[in-house]
Amino acid sequence: MNLTLKIWRQKNAKENGEMVDYQIADVSPDMSFLEMLDVLNDELIEKGIEPVAFDHDCREGICGMCSLYINGEAHGPDRGITTCQLHMRKFKDGDTIYIEPFRAKAFPVIKDLVVDRSAFDRVQHAGGFISINTSGNTQDANAIPINKNNADAAFDAATCIGCGACVATCKNSSAMLFVSAKVSQFALLPQGQVEATDRVLNMVKQMDEEGFGNCTNTGACEVECPKGISLENIARMNREFLVASLKG
Numbered sequence: 471m472n473l474t475l476k477i478w479r480q481k482n483a484k485e486n487g488e489m490v491d492y493q494i495a496d497v498s499p500d501m502s503f504l505e506m507l508d509v510l511n512d513e514l515i516e517k518g519i520e521p522v523a524f525d526h527d528c529r530e531g532i533c534g535m536c537s538l539y540i541n542g543e544a545h546g547p548d549r550g551i552t553t554c555q556l557h558m559r560k561f562k563d564g565d566t567i568y569i570e571p572f573r574a575k576a577f578p579v580i581k582d583l584v585v586d587r588s589a590f591d592r593v594q595h596a597g598g599f600i601s602i603n604t605s606g607n608t609q610d611a612n613a614i615p616i617n618k619n620n621a622d623a624a625f626d627a628a629t630c631i632g633c634g635a636c637v638a639t640c641k642n643s644s645a646m647l648f649v650s651a652k653v654s655q656f657a658l659l660p661q662g663q664v665e666a667t668d669r670v671l672n673m674v675k676q677m678d679e680e681g682f683g684n685c686t687n688t689g690a691c692e693v694e695c696p697k698g699i700s701l702e703n704i705a706r707m708n709r710e711f712l713v714a715s716l717k718g
């Protein structure tokens with residue numbers, strides 16, 4: 471395949487960016503999207519041009535680093551996958567592909583396609599943990615009975631990889647799907663009850679302080695989430711927040 475790539479180039483957080491055109495030839499349909507960018511970068515380096523900066527790590531859909539907006543969709547045109555799992559067979563010869571960073575006030579661009587998602591880390595630090603005694607007297611997890619439906623729902627929530635596609639997709643740049651997944655994975659388990667009140671209040675407070683927008687129930691986040699995180703988590707977080715506010 472021969473393709474035209476229109477890629478967002480931005481030197482640093484302070485300077486303005488712009489879309490720049492690149493031609494790439496002989497792209498195999500079996501290449502992953504990131505491998506295609508690797509080939510482009512090799513060609514740019516050979517020509518003495520600064521390669522395109524983009525985030526990636528595991529390249530197998532686990533770490534949540536590969537945050538690209540491709541042809542107007544977070545993680546590109548496929549469903550239920552991350553950018554690193556997207557293959558070039560989804561495109562055809564002669565296509566023009568627009569490649570942009572995830573855009574949100576709380577995710578400032580660092581360089582080219584790389585954005586700063588440390589706001590998510592700070593939300594996690596505010597309450598996305600449980601306190602367990604690990605001094606050698608830890609209770610065997612299997613000794614605590616947990617309702618199967620709750621265990622399954624907690625596990626589903628825990629599959630959130632913190633990629634930020636929900637924020638990038640939302641017209642309000644809301645982080646509600648991410649934060650609600652992190653709240654839900656503990657809210658449904660007995661181990662998560664000790665800090666439950668503080669957790670939801672502190673995580674929502676931090677979310678607001680980071681500049682994420684409000685949820686208006688559009689549901690685009692659920693559609694674009696590579697891990698199929700359900701809107702039910704947002705409803706659960708709202709219930710948790712209401713109860714915690716009344717207690718607090």
Ligand code: SF4
Nearest residue numbers: 630631633634636695
């Ligand atoms: S909820 Fe989905 S889209 Fe949002 S950060 Fe988690 S995995 Fe990514």
Ligand code: FES
Nearest residue numbers: 527529534536554
């Ligand atoms: S590089 Fe890890 S999820 Fe894509």
